[in-house]
Amino acid sequence: MDVLLTVVVPVYAVEGYLYQCLESIRAGLTAEENSQVEVIAVDDASPDACGSMLDGYAARHGDVRVLHLANNVGLGLARNAGLAEARGRYVWFVDSDDWLPAGSIRAVLERLRETEPDVLLIDHLRVHENGRLDTDASSPLLRGPATVERLLGVQHTAWNRIMRRDFLAKHDLRFPAGWYEDVPFSNPVLLAAERVEVLDRVCYHYRVGRFGAITATRSERHFEAFEQWDRLHAWVDSAGVDPALRVRLFTLMISHLLVVAGNESRVHPSRRRAFFRRIARLYRQHRPEGYLPPAGTPGIKHRLVAANSYVMYSALRTGYRVAGLRRRSTERTPAVSPDLPSPPQRVKATSLR
Known part of the structure; x- marks a missing residue:
């Protein structure tokens, strides 16, 4: 059976999250569904043990292809390296510190077979370090009319859109080097597409506030x-x-x-x-x-x-x-009736990270 979907996972300094990401991709798939999916993990010259972890995972499972880059090239170019090796009709870029909720791959495969779009947009949840799950502010746009003008307002990331590989090749859409590489890639993907479909389902858990992440790093x-x-x-x-x-x-x-x-x-x-x-x-x-x-x-x-x-x-x-x-200080201060004694003081437990 032909490969329908290639999942490209760029990997850099994510030892604590890597296995969860990889396991979530194939979790619950039938043998037939599994044959339609390939996973390409790109070791972007990770300075920790991620490279050896990937090799060990591939040896144990046999269904992950590992690319080791000689030098660190950054997220966008690492994605390009995985895309160049992809065999699937569609490609999905999944960041290695995130993961897919159960049933996501199956739902994506079904929608791709049904609609055969150029681009399929999915919904996601934001996951905080304390485990809290939040809906993204742009998610309601997925539930309205599927116009390009509306969908441009959906968070402009690579991981919330699954794209037909020959469509990307036709329009020469690749990631540039540098930070914020999603901006000149994810927007043209929508603007150039002739057929855009929406899967109104949470198919991605996006980890926010992680130490070492670009969005949590002060930098020039x-x-x-x-x-x-x-x-x-x-x-x-x-x-x-x-x-x-x-x-x-x-x-x-x-x-x-x-x-x-x-x-x-x-x-x-x-x-x-x-x-x-x-x-x-x-x-x-x-x-x-x-x-x-x-x-x-x-x-x-x-x-x-x-x-x-x-x-x-x-x-x-x-x-x-x-x-x-x-406002937050007021919300945290409980209202105490003047007829009741003040609540007992409690010591708040803290943890070191």
Whole structure:
């Protein structure tokens, strides 16, 4: 039987999560379903024991192909290396610190056979280190009309879309090097597709806040986001994308970069002004005709970017943070009736990580 789906798993410094990821891919599959799936794990010159763990896993199970890269190339290029070796009609990029809930592969295989799309979008849950599961803010977009304009608002990651491999080859869609490599890949994937389907089912558990993850690491490399958005706009220009979609992308770009700018775990406070200035520069460079700022607080921030007013942005950000801290403090303080004694004090247990 031909391979229907190739799952590419780039691997780097994830010893504590790797087996869970690999086990989740084939869990519960029948022999027939298993024959339709191949797994390619790409060891991106991982500095820990991941390489040997992959070799041992492949030797025990015999259904994982392992690629060992001589040098660390980063997430995007490691995915490209796995894609180059893929044999499946479709490809799914699964990050090695995440995992698939039970039944995900079966559900994906069934939908791919039924609809034969260029791209299949799936839903996911955000998993925190304490085990809490959250729905992503963009997930409701999967339950509305499956228009490209709407679906562009779904989180622009590689792992929430399964793509036909010859479609990627036809449009020469590959990942660039650097951080935020999903931006100039995942958006063109939707814009170039002739047939997009949605599987309104949680098929992915995305781990957030993990120590060592890019989104939890303060670094100058977050400035690479600007290069990736520039790459996307160059592709949009060459592809002649509809003006309404250009407006949609521009709005999403400014909103995304403002999220990065305001995230304490990514941009150091001493570099926030410079990051904001770069957003303002990109705003002036790429603002399309017909663009209007969104409503509410996001629109205020967009207008401050347009005015290149970091002082006002900083004051607004500080005000919202203070208000949020006060609100959370109030929510944590239990109301005590004046007719009742105060509750006994308890010692809160803590753990070292």
